[in-house]
Amino acid sequence: MRVKTPNLGKVYLNLCPGWCLTHNNAHHDNGRIVIGWCPCSFHVNILSMSSQFIHCEVKPTQGGKGFFCTFVYGFNEISSRGALWDGIREIAKKVEGGWVLMGDFNDLSSVDDRIGSTVRVAEIRPMMDCLNECGLTDVKASGKYFTWTNKQEGTARVFSRIDRVIANSIWLDSFDQAAVTFLPEGDFDHTPVVLRVYEVPLIKRPFKFCMWCYYSSMMDAVKEAWRQPVQGCHMYQVVEKLKRVKGVLRTLKKQGFGEAERDLIQATEEFTMIQDKLHENPGNIECIEQERIVRGKVQRAKKCVQAMLQQQAKLNWLKCGDENTRIFYQAIKARRRQNRIHAIHNEQGESVETHEKVSTAFLEYNKNLFTGKEQQQVVLSTLIERGKSITEEHKRIIMCPVTKEDVRRVMFSIPDDKAPGADGFNSCFYKKCWEIVGD
Incomplete structure (x- = not known):
């Protein structure tokens, strides 16, 4: 002023x-x-x-x-x-x-x-x-x-x-x-x-499969949940089994399974202690074997942390590495700040600011957008004829039965860091567990 x-x-x-x-x-x-x-x-x-x-x-x-x-x-x-x-x-x-x-x-x-x-x-x-x-x-x-x-x-x-x-x-x-x-x-x-x-809204975070694929116990949990029989069509069976897997993984996370950063700290401390013992007694065969085992634990924990950070930061151009951890965290914070929407104008032109009203404004807009009246205007055949149209060969390819190998080829062509589907599972889950879920 x-x-x-x-x-x-x-x-x-x-x-x-x-x-x-x-x-x-x-x-x-x-x-x-x-x-x-x-x-x-x-x-x-x-x-x-x-x-x-x-x-x-x-x-x-x-x-x-x-x-x-x-x-x-x-x-x-x-x-x-x-x-x-x-x-x-x-x-x-x-x-x-x-x-x-x-x-x-x-x-x-x-x-x-x-x-x-x-x-x-x-x-x-x-x-x-x-x-x-x-x-x-x-x-x-x-x-x-x-x-x-x-x-x-x-x-x-x-x-x-x-x-x-x-x-x-x-x-x-x-x-x-x-x-x-x-x-x-x-x-x-x-x-x-x-x-x-703005006040931080207390909302339940949706499930998102991230770094669990680096843990052997995850495979056992998925196998146990997947082998339980489900009655219904094939699509219904897949959906229900994915729900079971999601519940099992959430339970594992509550037990500390998902604390990737904590696991890395504990593995690193254990690795340092064993190396100190090895320096005191360089010829100790038992310490050499323990160092090899713990080194593997540290490497797996690092992969989990980096995979989690890379997915959250959406930095596809950045390779995982110790020197990039700070960049990941900075990118995650900037991305979260940018993606938050605290206020918006609804369809009536009113400014709304609470979390509930902002969510309602988005829902109403998209509901009106996708559930409005159907287009009544007729598309002229002359316009269609000017453009490209599918041939009989295209029709034959489209109508061909989809094989298991077709599904596998498409799934394995999707990069691991791509955004997951609405159920929270990304291509990395299906690749790692293909032997279990592929059928």
């Missing part, structure tokens, strides 16, 4: 009575930033300020995670914003914990951040360099992409994305349910910005 000094009294009296407010008017004559907070909800400690930012520490009064927050209002001139980037760099050196910055930076970080006027690389470089050096990225946002307009007519109209909310990785990990909404600007030239941390 930008308020000149003579008007501050009106703000204190009329805007959010009972709130605490502070400003940086001492650093600029025209007044640039005013921030307010409810003292019943937050403790705010002002750490530093300048003519272009106010930096503070925020702590909830009811407990919870505290963080650092910087409110920004950058100058219009490129040369004047140099002090802003230097100030942010200095803060980054001192910050130890979550840090979020928000406001009008009056600058661009991409050539796509403005239309109606040319964007030069030299113009975006100062902000890009600062964000990269400080490890800052945009918080997931929805709503209006361009946050400012000059309100001019015709070809003179310019749209820019100069207002933003950015944070470091610690803040993003601490508040992974946070999302930014850029509202319509109305009569103003800037769009209002709302940063909100």
